[in-house]
Amino acid sequence: MSSRKTFYVTTPIYYVNDVPHIGHAYATLACDVMARFKRLDGYDVHFLTGTDEHGQKVEKAAAAAGLSPQEFTDKVSQSFRDLIGVMNFSADGFIRTTEKRHYAACQALWERLVAAGDIYLGKYAGWYSVRDEAFYADDETEVGADGKRRAGPVGNEVEWVEEPSYFFKLSAWGDRLLDFYEKNPRFIAPESRRNEVISFVRGGLQDLSVSRTSFSWGVPVPGDPKHIMYVWLDALTNYITECGYPDESNPLWRFWPADLHIVGKDIIRFHCVFWPAFLMAAGVATPKRVFASGWWTTEGQKISKSLGNAIDPVAMSAEVGLDPLRYFLLREVPFGNDGDFQRRALIGRLNSDLANAYGNLCQRVLSIVAKNCEGKVPPKGALVEADTALLDRAKGLLAVVRAEIDEQAFHRVLTSIWEVIADANRYVDAQAPWALAKTDPVRRDTVLWVLAETIRRITLLIQPFMPGSTAKILDQLAVAPAARAFAAFDTELVSGTELPKPQGVFPRFVEPAKVAS
RNA sequence: GGGCCCGUAGUUCAGCGGUUAGAACGAGCCGCUCAUAACGGUUAUGUCGCAGGUUCGAAUCCUGCCGGGCCUACCA
Known part of the structure; x- marks a missing residue:
């Protein structure tokens, strides 16, 4: 019905292992400004945010809290949904990876990848540290004086583990990805991230293990439900789930491909390497642009749970006002750089x-x-x-x-x-x-x-x-x-129009602790 | 180890081959009085990380060094 130009912008979907802090608010804020600007500029806009709720960590966190994974994620997901109201975000959609429609989309994408010949059943093998719950590459491990092989930051013991796993043939996509980056110079921003991604891909890609059998909280692989899809394959798919994938007659399908994925710099690879590879393999259009935002520190220090120095957007906006906080976050630091919250x-x-x-x-x-x-x-x-x-x-x-x-x-x-x-x-x-x-x-x-x-x-x-x-x-x-x-914009104020009584909108902020001297 | 980025006024940064290196905030002085003790004008401070090199000419290009950050895949 509408011939207006569409604009589809997404936040990362937030992992429910964490409560919302300034970093989440920041990425979503950037999307909100994009969405609001484009709406005012006449575009047909869709702005999506949501939560990423699967994986072993969530399964364990839920168990520790004495809740089922569903109850646990319901609760944490709600705190992200609440942030929308607190920050006055104009999100059009909120997606959860635990929704039925999302399972359907993931499984449809999986089947498309299988049909294309890009997924095969193999064996995932590596040095596994039970303590770290992580696999290590051969050259990340070393054999100590006691004959035991160790790896990781604290040198935990590792054992050789093999488990059946489906693989995505990422190794076959390197050249096509490099070609894609070259033809789409705006695909990755800022520039330094683009350089990083290109050099990573040039270094050669290995096939990607895309299923796990070690836990069950996730999307089952079609036809082999002992396998759960790799959380990133699951998570990335959210962007097309929202548009109705695989049903291209869904009214929201008009928004795909996305105009802009805003992500944190830590997940650039998933969005700039894996995601376009999955989509190209499945014959789905690739997003137009991925922008990696930086991190905030607080008063020169890294934000960490142990220091308890995370900025709470709710408390901060209550103190100085929401709009000043929004203004500060986007004015103080060039978007894409790290910033210090002072x-x-x-x-x-x-x-x-x-x-x-x-x-x-x-x-x-x-x-x-x-x-x-x-x-x-x-x-x-x-x-x-x-x-x-x-x-x-x-x-x-x-x-x-x-x-x-x-x-x-x-x-x-x-x-x-x-x-x-x-x-x-x-x-x-x-x-x-x-x-x-x-x-x-x-x-x-x-x-x-x-x-x-x-x-x-x-x-x-x-x-x-x-x-x-x-x-x-x-x-x-x-x-x-x-x-x-x-x-x-190019109309003018009409003389003679009645105006209400003026009232200050941005009061000066005086530190309450500071005694007037 | 390899790769990418950065180091410029008290602070945050811009400038990325060409006259005496800029802006904002902060500081001093002057003016104004409409306004939220707000506004305007003006002044000051820099061995442009260090050392070499290229050039008629370098903060700007090249090399090395020092310092800081990031990436170097399968927890997300």
């Missing part, structure tokens, strides 16, 4: 960028309008050069921001917008509308109109980052909900 930096951004620059700009302009223009959008008179210069900068922003959004360069988007905010503050000082009030009210009105109009344009563009706060500002400018999409 409280001082967060407060600094909140006060200087939001309260002083943007919030105060809105407030100073709107309060002059309220006091001088009968609370209506002032009349727009003849424009002079200074007026058009500012208006043109604001108008030009949409094209700049579009381009940066498509690169996931969120910090540059915000930098560009804030340059115009600084211009607007300079313009206020230069034009001094409070002085014009006495000498030239007509000119004053035009100046105020130019400012209100500039604020409107800027605010439209900030919506994806701070949806709650920008809605309040647009309310204060009496911009109708229908006029908040980018299709209305």
Whole structure:
């Protein structure tokens, strides 16, 4: 029915072995901004997040908690679903790998891979450490003085284990993957990740063991249910399960292939090597782009459970406000880099960028309008050069921001917008509308109109980052909900429109502990 | 061991062959008073990690070294 361009963006599905922290919120936030931006820009958008719930670890964690795996995952999955509300994420779908539809999709994909001749039954053999629950390659082990073979970080004893396993013929896909990367230079970002992946693939690929018989919490292999599918084959499939795979008549199938998978840098290989190989083998279109985000540290330290220094997005947003937190995460660090979460930096951004620059700009302009223009959008008179210069900068922003959004360069988007905010503050000082009030009210009105109009344009563009706060500002400018999409970017505020009483949107943050001195 | 990335003002970073190396935040001084003690103007600080080399010319290219981070597959 719709001929609009589609845009499909996904978060990683989060492993339920962990409770949500700032890292999860960060990846989902980036997707949320992409989704909101594209919706405002007229796209038919689907934004998916969810939870990855299978595997031996979950099985064991559930047992330890005295719950069935299903009860356990129900509980943890819900905490991720709750994060959506807390962070004001605009997810269209939430998928769980324990859903029936997902089993169906995984099994269908498996059968397609078997039919294509890319899966065979073999034997998985290796040095296994019971303590580490992990296999080690030959060269990762060494025989000690006591004649025992050891491996791993703490040198646990290993034994030779063989178990039947299905394999995916990944070794046959190296050249086709390299070719794929070359023809699709935008497939992996940032650049350094792309280099890593290419050098990994150039180094040669081994066949991938894609089934396990050592546990049962997962998707059974069709026709051989003693085998459970390798969790990554299972997990990656979620992106097409959502679109209805294998039923290509499903209305959501229009979204495949995905435009963007945002992932953590730790799972880049699964998304950039295994996933396209599986899809190509099964004859399914490959996603267009995978972007690897970095990690956050806290005040210079790695986030770890033992230090208990994980940033809780719920508590943090309750303290400083949700939108300032969202702004900070995407402004402070170039997306794709690692970042350090410093409280001082967060407060600094909140006060200087939001309260002083943007919030105060809105407030100073709107309060002059309220006091001088009968609370209506002032009349727009003849424009002079200074007026058009500012208006043109604001108008030009949409094209700049579009381009940066498509690169996931969120910090540059915000930098560009804030340059115009600084211009607007300079313009206020230069034009001094409070002085014009006495000498030239007509000119004053035009100046105020130019400012209100500039604020409107800027605010439209900030919506994806701070949806709650920008809605309040647009309310204060009496911009109708229908006029908040980018299709209305090049309309103008209509003089004479009644405006509500202005109210500050970004209060300064003062550290409660700090006593005024 | 192999590979990738990074080291530039107090801080976070931009610049990636060409006049006296930039921005923001923070600091000093001045101005303004519409505004959330907010805004504007202005000043200051850098052996551009170290050492060689290429070049008329290098933060920018090459080599080596020092320091930091990441990847080097089957827990996810």
